[in-house]
Amino acid sequence: MPYALVWFRHDLRLDDNPALRAALDEGYTPVPVYIRAPQEEGDWAPGGASDAWLHRSLEGLDADLRARGSRLVLRRGASAAVLDALLEETGAEAVFWNRKYEPATQPRDAALKKALRERGLRVESFNGSLLFEPWDLATQQGGPYKVFTPFWRSALAQWRAPATWDAPGTLPAFDAAWQGESLDAWCLTPALGWDAGFWETWTPGEAGAREAVEVFIDGALNGYRADRDRPDRVGTSKLSPHLHFGEIASWRITAELERARTAANSADMDGYIRELGWREFAYHLLHHFPHTPTQNLNPRFAHFDWAKVDPDVLAAWQRGRTGVPIVDAGLRELWATGYMHNRVRMIVASYLVKHLRYHWSHGARWFWDTLVDADLANNTLGWQWVAGTGADAAPYFRVFNPVTQAEKFDPKGQYIARWVPELADVPLPLRFAPWQKPDVLAHVAPDYPRRPLVDLAEGREGALTAYRKTGD
């Protein structure tokens, strides 16, 4: 059988993998390869938490391939050069991959496809990630959507449930001489072991992803619409890192959900699928507005009066020492687990861009480095949404009050107590705003900041004043 390189990227799975399937369907022996080329990701080389996840995910993929008779070849370097070398070594006649959509790698892949085809090779790329590719949906005028509701309405109108298929039971072996590098030599796992706590929460890899779907369907799906905003409960699917690394296809999730649909869970299921729609919207926006990972989508903010960054203040925000308990809880959850609940992401982001008036990119970069689900499309959408600078964003003048947010979404203060344990003995409602009783705070939690980095009313006023200066 002739050989085909199957280039794994954000599709670290064997089920529902269109590139792998194409290679097999066309009669090739697949040579699975993963190329480490962070230098090709532009400003967005994967952060430390993502790398720690990647290590485990690649380990899992290799084990799954070996169980079927194949294996994963790991190489480092420029993607074009590595593919060239492998084509030479193996004599492969084809290259298959599933598409990535980041502004730095999309043109690279397009150029590679063209160059390889010009050399007479069979090269094909596929959608391995999205329900709709970023160019599938367009407004009546033919342009991109900037508002979610019509985007999603159009998506639902065109919805055709894609087929799912299971991983092949066996895979053909290939020459043992075609060796890769050792994963350990890539040093993706942090030497200091700061990721130790991650793995109490997460199981990277395809099996972990499939398990997470099952756990969700049997549990948090029932009540999702009400509980998805409650950081004190297990109310969401926690599938985001699995989706980012392509350990599960989004259409496999919707198919599993549909199989489990009942009258009782139907509305929660639709609510959940709508959230997957936000991921689709994020990819649509990133494709059409590739400058947005660093620049505002809304030009009104071109001359916004962002505050000058004080590194100590930024560090206090990053490490959860702002003096605002719900904000600190979120940032400490992030540090400990590589994840933060969506509602709390909004609260901590709002505090940074509004109360501190720091440009959202400072927060986006921190999230990029620390989240296991760091995803350029979703992170950009999330930060620009909170900052009010993006598409269909929360208006800048709507400033979240972190105290009322905590009272509403963590009413018993349990999430705060979990992640800021020094406040666990501060009684409610003081736990939401402990600076109001400095003597109690000094007594119960002497190491916790006495007052917030910025007074909440002053921070809010500063944000609104800066916003008014942007006109209309």
Ligand SMILES: Cc1cc2nc3c(=O)[nH]c(=O)nc-3n(C[C@H](O)[C@H](O)[C@H](O)COP(=O)(O)OP(=O)(O)OC[C@H]3O[C@@H](n4cnc5c(N)ncnc54)[C@H](O)[C@@H]3O)c2cc1C
């Ligand atoms: C400031 C900020 C930054 C963010 N950065 C990221 C990021 O880097 N990576 C990331 O995956 N998500 C990001 N999000 C979106 C959201 O917080 C996470 O997707 C969600 O918390 C993941 O948890 P879950 O899988 O349990 O979500 P669930 O509620 O179970 O949702 C299921 C899936 O839908 C998608 N989804 C849900 N909400 C959103 C959303 N608002 N935008 C886009 N997709 C969504 C995710 O893929 C998620 O896994 C960010 C949100 C904010 C406000």
